[in-house]
Amino acid sequence: MSAGRRLSYEELADLVVRQAEQIEELRAENAELKRRLGLNSQNSSKPPASDSPFAKPAPKSLRRKSGRKPGGQPGHQGSTLAQVADPNERRRHEPGPCAGCGSDLAEAPEAGMERRQVF
Template structure:
């Protein structure tokens, strides 16, 4: 029985593969150790990535919880302030003069300028000037005497001075 050419080719390929396997199995032990170490590091990296994802999710949850607690704390502080300082002029019939944080009467709310009070030097005052021909004349004559209470409407008055 003769062997077919395909069979002979397969035998040659198998021999070549066996030779290559024996070469690879003969790798130096250093390379084998590095390969094992690399596999171990890849596994550790995968574990650390999973752990990092878990910690990030936990951090997000904690941040949300902190925000909720901060809002609740602000609300409770507002409620507590109402009880610590219960009455003032805004929420009761207590007059504004009894409010705690009000300025004293002797203290002005204006900022000090350093000038003396009153009209300043060089300032021209304005006054209502008397005109010789007024639009309307109003007579202010008393109807009774301030001393005795007698009716003096019918008694003619006399001109004393013009002011």
């Protein structure tokens, strides 16, 4: 195509057809390149080392934060297992000898008592 020469109708129509074909080829190439750009080790046979270090991993969960803390919420009436007044079995735990000096602690004064119940 020369700069000073005017094209005929047939030449212009042929040019439009060739450009339309070229546009379709470029669109197909663009789609293929976009598809290949989206490949990583998760969705193809590429090794993990070929993944981009700048790509963010997909979120593990799509659930949104509720803003509440975990556990029972304020105002919730809780329920727990209460200790029974008369347990089936009682155990008394006596101290052994002192680990430092080896003296007997059986006659030592009580330091405290704890009541526990195993369910």
